[in-house]
Amino acid sequence: MKSNEITRRSFLKSLGAGSVVAAGSLMTGCRRAAEAVEDSHKSSSPRPAGSMTYRLNHNSGDSVSILGYGMMRLPTVKGGSARDDSSEIDQEAVNELVDYALEHGVNYFDTSPVYCKGLSERATGIALSRHPRDSYFIATKLSNFSPSTRSREESQKMFEESLRELQTDYVDYLLLHSVGSSMDDLRERFLDNGMLQWLQEQKEKGRIRNLGFSFHGDPAVYDYLLQMHDRGEAHWDFVQIQHNYSDWLNPAGNGKRSEYLYTELERRNIPAVVMEPLLGGRLAKLPKHIMQTLKTQRPDDSVASWAFRFAGTHPGILTVLSGMTYMEHLQDNILTYSPLDPCTEEEQQMLFHMAELLSAYPSIPCTRCQYCMPCPYGLDIPSIFAHYNTCVNEGNIAASASDPDYARARREFLVGYDRSVPRLRQASHCIGCGECLPHCPQQIDIPAQMVRIDTYVESLKQNA
Amino acid sequence: MLKIIRRVLAAIFLLGITLLFLDFTGASYAWFSWMARLQFFPAVLSGSLVVVAAIILLTLLFGRLYCSIICPLGVWQDGIALIGKKVRRNRYRWSPAKTCLRWASLGLFILAFILGISLVVCILAPYSSYGRMVASILTPAVRYVNNLIASATDSSLVYHRDVWFKTGAVFFISLGSLILIGTLAWRNGRTWCNTVCPVGTVLGFLSRFSLLKISIDTDKCVNCGLCARNCKAGCIDFKNHAIDYSRCVACMDCIGKCSTHAISYGTVRPVKARKAESGSTDAGRRSFMTATAVIATATALEAKKKVDGGLAVIEDKKIPARSCGIVPPGAESIKNVSRHCTACQLCITACPNQVLRPSASVDSLMQPRSSFERGYCRPECTRCSHVCPTGAIRPITPAEKTTISVGHAVWIRDNCIPVTEGHNCTACERHCPTEAITRVPLDPSDPQSVLVPVVDPSRCIGCGACEYYCPARPLAAMYIEGNSRHITL
Numbered sequence: 014m015k016s017n018e019i020t021r022r023s024f025l026k027s028l029g030a031g032s033v034v035a036a037g038s039l040m041t042g043c044r045r046a047a048e049a050v051e052d053s054h055k056s057s058s059p060r061p062a063g064s065m066t067y068r069l070n071h072n073s074g075d076s077v078s079i080l081g082y083g084m085m086r087l088p089t090v091k092g093g094s095a096r097d098d099s100s101e102i103d104q105e106a107v108n109e110l111v112d113y114a115l116e117h118g119v120n121y122f123d124t125s126p127v128y129c130k131g132l133s134e135r136a137t138g139i140a141l142s143r144h145p146r147d148s149y150f151i152a153t154k155l156s157n158f159s160p161s162t163r164s165r166e167e168s169q170k171m172f173e174e175s176l177r178e179l180q181t182d183y184v185d186y187l188l189l190h191s192v193g194s195s196m197d198d199l200r201e202r203f204l205d206n207g208m209l210q211w212l213q214e215q216k217e218k219g220r221i222r223n224l225g226f227s228f229h230g231d232p233a234v235y236d237y238l239l240q241m242h243d244r245g246e247a248h249w250d251f252v253q254i255q256h257n258y259s260d261w262l263n264p265a266g267n268g269k270r271s272e273y274l275y276t277e278l279e280r281r282n283i284p285a286v287v288m289e290p291l292l293g294g295r296l297a298k299l300p301k302h303i304m305q306t307l308k309t310q311r312p313d314d315s316v317a318s319w320a321f322r323f324a325g326t327h328p329g330i331l332t333v334l335s336g337m338t339y340m341e342h343l344q345d346n347i348l349t350y351s352p353l354d355p356c357t358e359e360e361q362q363m364l365f366h367m368a369e370l371l372s373a374y375p376s377i378p379c380t381r382c383q384y385c386m387p388c389p390y391g392l393d394i395p396s397i398f399a400h401y402n403t404c405v406n407e408g409n410i411a412a413s414a415s416d417p418d419y420a421r422a423r424r425e426f427l428v429g430y431d432r433s434v435p436r437l438r439q440a441s442h443c444i445g446c447g448e449c450l451p452h453c454p455q456q457i458d459i460p461a462q463m464v465r466i467d468t469y470v471e472s473l474k475q476n477a
Numbered sequence: 478m479l480k481i482i483r484r485v486l487a488a489i490f491l492l493g494i495t496l497l498f499l500d501f502t503g504a505s506y507a508w509f510s511w512m513a514r515l516q517f518f519p520a521v522l523s524g525s526l527v528v529v530a531a532i533i534l535l536t537l538l539f540g541r542l543y544c545s546i547i548c549p550l551g552v553w554q555d556g557i558a559l560i561g562k563k564v565r566r567n568r569y570r571w572s573p574a575k576t577c578l579r580w581a582s583l584g585l586f587i588l589a590f591i592l593g594i595s596l597v598v599c600i601l602a603p604y605s606s607y608g609r610m611v612a613s614i615l616t617p618a619v620r621y622v623n624n625l626i627a628s629a630t631d632s633s634l635v636y637h638r639d640v641w642f643k644t645g646a647v648f649f650i651s652l653g654s655l656i657l658i659g660t661l662a663w664r665n666g667r668t669w670c671n672t673v674c675p676v677g678t679v680l681g682f683l684s685r686f687s688l689l690k691i692s693i694d695t696d697k698c699v700n701c702g703l704c705a706r707n708c709k710a711g712c713i714d715f716k717n718h719a720i721d722y723s724r725c726v727a728c729m730d731c732i733g734k735c736s737t738h739a740i741s742y743g744t745v746r747p748v749k750a751r752k753a754e755s756g757s758t759d760a761g762r763r764s765f766m767t768a769t770a771v772i773a774t775a776t777a778l779e780a781k782k783k784v785d786g787g788l789a790v791i792e793d794k795k796i797p798a799r800s801c802g803i804v805p806p807g808a809e810s811i812k813n814v815s816r817h818c819t820a821c822q823l824c825i826t827a828c829p830n831q832v833l834r835p836s837a838s839v840d841s842l843m844q845p846r847s848s849f850e851r852g853y854c855r856p857e858c859t860r861c862s863h864v865c866p867t868g869a870i871r872p873i874t875p876a877e878k879t880t881i882s883v884g885h886a887v888w889i890r891d892n893c894i895p896v897t898e899g900h901n902c903t904a905c906e907r908h909c910p911t912e913a914i915t916r917v918p919l920d921p922s923d924p925q926s927v928l929v930p931v932v933d934p935s936r937c938i939g940c941g942a943c944e945y946y947c948p949a950r951p952l953a954a955m956y957i958e959g960n961s962r963h964i965t966l
Contacts, residue, residue, distance in 0.1 A: 127783070127785045128784075128786075129785075129786060130784050130785065130787045131784035159782065159783045162783065382785070383785045383786040386782075386786045386787060386788070387786070387788055387789045388788075389789055390789065390948050391788060391789045391790070391791040393788060424633050424634075428636045429633060431636060431637065432637070438791070441908070441946065442904070442948070443904075444902040444903055444904040444948050445902065446898075446900045446901065446902060447901075448782070448900075464907070474855065474857065475855075475856060476857075477857070
């Protein structure tokens with residue numbers, strides 16, 4: 014988007030001075046709250062490039078940067094994100110991004126054994142081990158999704174493997190990864206095999222500093238886990254939830270209202286870690302007229318910055334994770350959070366209104382998390398959804414063949430489709446086996462959406 | 478002046494016909510497809526009496542203008558000869574007609590046609606030779622260039638087109654024709670047209686009686702021989718002031734060359750060309766029987782999902798062994814194709830779905846056959862039926878297409894995903910445009926049983942959607958068996 018580039022350009026100009034200030038506060042005892050910069054709620058216009066906002070985790074005393082680095086969309090040597098193409102992770106680029114992030118006050122790095130085809134932890138370990146261990150917090154997960162890794166032995170092995178890959182002997186934040194698909198799933202992965210208890214033992218041994226879970230899906234599981242906390246059967250030092258202005262009141266598809274998720278945590282004084290603040294980038298790439306509304310208010314700010322400011326606004330938010338593949342994204346996010354300028358009540362209301370407008374678009378709530386991949390039949394599910402959503406945003410979905418814009422929209426859709434997804438990996442090749450269904454954290458009915466997109470593509474092909 | 482008109486018209490025809498083979502967008506068919514229909518032998522095959530009569534009339538009136546203007550192979554040879562002439566001026570000389578060879582070639586052609594030896598017919602037919610050369614050599618080159626441009630731009634106007642090596646035999650035969658005819662044209666001008674080409678022989682016979690023709694005014698002629706040395710047909714015997722009108726292609730080159738204006742184009746009484754001894758045979762014929770099916774097979778790697786991301790390897794599909802080949806809707810029957818098709822490859826270059834490819838089997842070598850590893854015969858497309866100039870594939874509408882059964886789907890139980898993997902698969906049923914495929918329980922006594930497809934042949938049109946979309950690889954669990962005669966449903 015042109016406007017984004019302009020923002021970046023003007024941002025880069027102002028960056029020079031800012032980075033010097035930020036570099037001054039580099040790695041200064043980030044674990045001690047006293048030294049951390051507390052939330053500054055002063056409105057800043059014109060924005061002075063100050064230093065990163067930090068939030069206190071009262072459980073462990075950690076002072077965590079409000080911007081957390083999600084290591085799930087690492088850059089690859091081919092230039093894209095490791096989630097999207099099959100080439101190797103570009104370790105040099107990862108090192109550069111991590112160095113820059115640390116230099117500008119980011120101190121929370123979130124990874125998982127399954128990210129980037131299982132290569133994220135190693136890349137994270139390589140990049141972070143070049144810096145003092147106490148200058149950052151590592152978050153990783155017990156990602157025992159596959160039936161073959163659900164046993165106690167295999168799950169323990171997975172944790173030990175994480176430590177090895179991350180080149181460390183303790184994890185600052187450990188999450189039960191993506192609980193919520195069902196109670197059975199929770200029991201099988203963490204309760205019946207004794208893994209939760211084992212993890213608590215590891216915490217006592219100091220190998221895990223904070224224990225929490227990340228949640229997607231069935232609120233019954235969420236409630237159950239919080240009740241465990243209330244009853245003292247477990248202690249959650251933090252919880253990771255999907256939170257953004259679109260999910261706050263009107264989550265797309267089968268998503269859960271993050272207002273509920275967040276309020277439940279705030280009530281219990283459990284710090285919340287935010288994932289999907291941008292809905293997989295969808296809140297950074299809005300339909301034109303919504304983008305214009307935001308730009309009118311803050312012409313110099315990126316569209317993404319609104320989502321990040323909203324995600325960080327609530328005081329119970331410990332950190333907001335962003336999977337930053339490109340230096341430009343990292344720089345933009347650092348700018349947004351140095352320091353955070355929380356959304357005012359009016360701004361929040363406006364964003365909720367934008368979310369409502371957004372929900373009228375027939376886009377698919379895919380965040381490109383790639384949990385569904387690889388599809389056993391070779392489909393590139395996230396790319397198919399991404400192309401469809403792009404066309405929705407750009408108005409390239411024609412309602413009918415009599416639409417005056419039909420020919421152009423048809424060409425843009427079909428040509429772009431073949432460009433972004435190889436023929437054999439397109440929606441038409443979905444056989445409806447349903448392997449992907451339990452993996453989708455957004456609970457998208459992937460096979461049904463594939464049929465919907467394919468029906469649309471067929472109608473385009475048959476009506477020139 | 479006449480020469481310039483001839484050249485301009487010839488260039489228009491050559492460009493138009495070449496464009497038909499190169500244009501993958503299909504836009505040029507609307508403009509230039511009539512040029513392919515004007516070709517003599519295709520017109521004979523398609524039974525276009527009007528076109529045949531018009532060409533005969535044209536020849537009887539003006540001589541072999543057809544060979545100089547309409548026939549792309551002839552015009553292409555003129556182009557080669559033009560460069561040859563630049564390299565060495567005045568390179569031709571009069572040569573006696575190789576009449577025996579000409580009639581032998583025509584005889585062979587007719588005999589092969591009657592006996593249904595399509596390969597011989599296809600190799601000798603001039604328009605098809607040209608089509609094949611363009612389709613096998615120039616068309617892929619143009620697509621590569623297109624893809625280079627496409628990779629450098631984001632515009633939706635230029636985009637990637639697959640280039641694939643279809644059948645080795647066609648490529649080698651085309652290359653052989655290119656080298657042979659090209660060399661002959663470079664050295665001796667119209668040798669191919671006047672010794673081998675069956676159309677050239679037929680029209681040559683007619684042009685002897687044409688109304689308008691070249692003649693030499695013996696009063697003006699100074700016997701310099703310049704005309705003969707610039708006659709690409711080698712048909713001017715300047716010493717006897719005789720012209721072999723059966724070989725003259727009415728190119729008008731000699732008129733301008735004559736410094737004494739002794740040569741003119743008009744009505745004359747025919748002067749008998751001197752019968753000549755048959756010379757050495759310089760036209761060789763080759764046949765290539767190499768049939769190679771190129772199937773790149775990637776080793777599939779079925780990895781169980783443990784980590785996120787990545788793409789499963791998709792193995793290439795193999796061509797199933799069909800006991801009867803498939804010809805596209807409009808072709809009516811295998812027999813109709815083998816009787817009419819001259820293997821010009823126009824339908825194959827026109828097919829946007831990568832279904833048509835030249836046959837590799839000896840009895841139908843180079844003629845179109847359908848297969849579905851790369852796409853299927855899509856319901857909205859009738860392109861091949863509209864480009865065919867010979868009537869091998871007759872024009873149909875998309876509506877007619879839905880009632881023509883070119884084949885029928887056959888289920889191979891042992892390849893079917895619900896049987897081999899134990900989970901349901903909707904691919905063939907979902908994509909079947911005629912609802913010929915439905916799914917029934919594999920084990921009727923088990924209410925939880927996986928469903929497997931069954932085919933209703935009375936609804937199946939053989940479009941190949943099931944075969945193309947079948948996820949079983951490398952061999953699909955559904956494949957199309959051709960109907961040797963198409964059935965109207």
